[in-house]
Amino acid sequence: MRDWHAHEFTAAAGTRVHAAVLGPAGAQEVVCVHGLGCSYRYWLPFARALAPDTRTVAVDLPGFGRTPGPPAALDVHQLSLALADWLRATGRGPVPLVANSTGCQVVVDLAAHAPELIGPVVLNGPTFDPHARSVWRQAGRLMRDARWERPGLGGALALSYADCGLPRAWRTFRHKLHDPVERKLRHLCTPAVVVRGTRDPIVPPEWAEKVVALLPRGRLAEVPGGGHTLNYSAPVELARITRALLEGPPEPT
Numbered sequence: 568m569r570d571w572h573a574h575e576f577t578a579a580a581g582t583r584v585h586a587a588v589l590g591p592a593g594a595q596e597v598v599c600v601h602g603l604g605c606s607y608r609y610w611l612p613f614a615r616a617l618a619p620d621t622r623t624v625a626v627d628l629p630g631f632g633r634t635p636g637p638p639a640a641l642d643v644h645q646l647s648l649a650l651a652d653w654l655r656a657t658g659r660g661p662v663p664l665v666a667n668s669t670g671c672q673v674v675v676d677l678a679a680h681a682p683e684l685i686g687p688v689v690l691n692g693p694t695f696d697p698h699a700r701s702v703w704r705q706a707g708r709l710m711r712d713a714r715w716e717r718p719g720l721g722g723a724l725a726l727s728y729a730d731c732g733l734p735r736a737w738r739t740f741r742h743k744l745h746d747p748v749e750r751k752l753r754h755l756c757t758p759a760v761v762v763r764g765t766r767d768p769i770v771p772p773e774w775a776e777k778v779v780a781l782l783p784r785g786r787l788a789e790v791p792g793g794g795h796t797l798n799y800s801a802p803v804e805l806a807r808i809t810r811a812l813l814e815g816p817p818e819p820t
Contacts, residue, residue, distance in 0.1 A: 570589075570611070571587040571588060571589050571607075571611065571614070572588055572589050572590065573587075573588040574586070574587055574588070574633075575587075575588060575624075575657070577653060577656050577657055578656065579649070579652045579653040579655075579656035579657070580629055580648070580649035580650075580652040580653055581629075581637070581649075582629050582634060582635050582636065582637075582649075583634065583635060584626065584627065584629070584634050584649075584653045584656075585607070585626070585627045585632055585633035585634045586607065586624050586625060586626040586627065586653075586657075587607035587610070587611075587614075587624075587625045588622065588623070588624050588625075589611070589614040589615070589617075589618055589622070589623050590614070590617065590618050590619065590620075590621055590622030590623055591619060591622060592622070593622075594619070594620060594621055594622040595620070595621050595622065595663075595813060596621070596622045596623075596624055596659065596662055596663070597617070597621060597622070597623055597624070597662070597663045597664070597665050597809065597813075598624045598625075598626060598654070598659060598662050598663070598664050598665070599613070599614075599623060599624065599625040599626065599664075599665045599666070599667075599670075599798070600626065600628070600650065600664060600665070600666040600667070600670035600671075600673055600674055601625070601626075601627070601628065601631065601632070601667060601670050601727075602666075602667045602668030602669045602670045602692075602694075602796075603668060603669045603736060603739060603740055603743065604631070604724065604727055604728045604731055604736040604739070604740075605631065605632075605667070605668075605670075605724065605727050606625075606627050606631050606632030606633070606726075606727040606730060606731075607625035607626070607627055607632050607633070608632070608723045608726055608727055609720065609723040609724065609727065609796065609798065609799045610623065610625035610798055610799075611625075611723075612798065612799050612802035613665070613798040613799070613802040613805055613806060615802065616802040616803045616805070616806035617806045617809065617810070621806075621809075621810070621813075624659075626650070626653060628641075628646050628649060628650065628673070629641060629646070629649050630731055630735050630739075631727070631730065631731045631735075632727060632730055632731075633730070636731075636735070639738075640734075640735045640738035640739045640742065641739070641742075642742040642743075642746075643672050643673060643676050643742060643743055643746045644676055646673045646676075647673045647674075647676035647677040647679075647680070647681075648680075650673060650674075650677055651677055651680070651681040651684055654681075654684045655684070659684075660681075660683065660684035660685070660686075661683060661684055661685055661686040661757075662684070662685075662686050663686040663687045663688070663689075663809075663812070663813060664685060664686065664687075664688050664689070665688075665689040665691065665798070665805075665809055666688070666689065666690055666691060666693075667691045667692055667796060667797075667798050668691070668692050668693075668694050668769070668795065668796070669694050669695075669739075669740075669743045671690040671691070671692070671693035671694065671748070672693070672694060672695075672743055672746050672748045674688060674690070674755070675690075675693075675748050675751050675752055675754070675755055676746075676748075676751060678751070678754040678755040678756070678757075679751050679754040682754065682755075682756060682757075685755070685757050686757060687757055687758045687759070687760075687812045687813060688755060688757055688758070688759040688760070689759070689760050689762060689805070689808065689809050689812060690759060690760070690761045690762065690778065691762045691763075691797050691798060691805060692762070692763055692764070692767055692769060692770045692795045692796070692797065693748070693761060693770060693774075693775070693778050694743065694748075694769065694770070695743065695744060695746070695748070696769075696770065696771060696774040697749060697774075698774075700744055700745065701744075702740075702744070705744065705769070708768040708769045709769065709795075711768040712766075712767065712768050712769055712794045712795045712796075714794075715764065715766045715767070715792070715793065715794030715795075715800065716794050716795070716796055716799070716800045717799060717800040719799075720796055720799045720800060723799065749777070749778075749781060752778060752781035752782050752785075753781060753782075753783060755782055755783070755785075756783045756784065757784065758784045758812060758815075759782050759784060759785045759786075760785070760786055760787075760788050760808055760809075760812050761775050761778050761779050761782070761785055761786070761787050761788070762787075762788045762789070762790065762797060762805065762808055763775045763787075763789055763790070763793075764789070764790045764792065764793020764794045764795065764797055764800075764801065765789050765790065765791050765792060765793060766792060766793060766794055767793065767794050767795045768795075769795045770795065775787055775789075788808045790804045790805070790808075
């Protein structure tokens with residue numbers, strides 16, 4: 568099975584930003600933005616599903632994966648500024664973005680200050696539902712989601728959490744839990760698909776529908792039987808949705 572073809576290291580955002588790459592040079596690129604405590608590792612099944620006609624670039628935001636971060640955990644806006652700096656430093660933009668979970672918050676914040684860097688967007692399991700912005704509610708939803716994920720996800724996440732450390736993951740979670748993402752969705756003006764697994768307890772259908780309604784050019788796609796981390800547990804289905812977006816599907820009327 569294909570592993571990552573290359574690893575990029577770029578001076579950006581005051582650090583050395585790592586990104587893993589799979590796919591031929593010259594192919595359509597998509598940039599993947601990870602969720603809380605995650606890294607490039609859990610994007611590999613999705614990258615394999617997109618190959619060989621698409622080049623997947625999975626970036627590690629500062630403090631996560633193989634990208635060193637500052638002592639203090641960055642908040643959503645600081646992470647989006649770092650993402651913007653890396654996109655500019657690598658000459659990417661406007662580029663299609665595929666984000667998972669809290670990575671969706673980073674992409675939405677990016678749209679508010681650097682819309683020129685953003686192409687079509689896939690928001691896979693966007694967080695956080697305003698009616699469940701508490702540690703205990705999110706912990707309960709996360710535990711319920713575990714049964715719908717592929718067993719190998721635990722190993723990939725364990726390595727990623729070892730990279731960032733639990734204190735940074737916790738502080739980042741606190742930042743993201745209170746991020747008012749719903750106030751910023753109007754800034755994401757490129758075509759966007761909100762994707763949720765039908766069994767995802769972290770993103771209830773009502774919240775996914777609200778996200779779509781607040782996006783200027785949004786639509787909803789659901790993966791039957793899927794959980795929260797579709798890029799790992801349902802990569803073929805997420806790749807199909809992504810390809811359809813890149814090919815320019817009809818927009819909602």
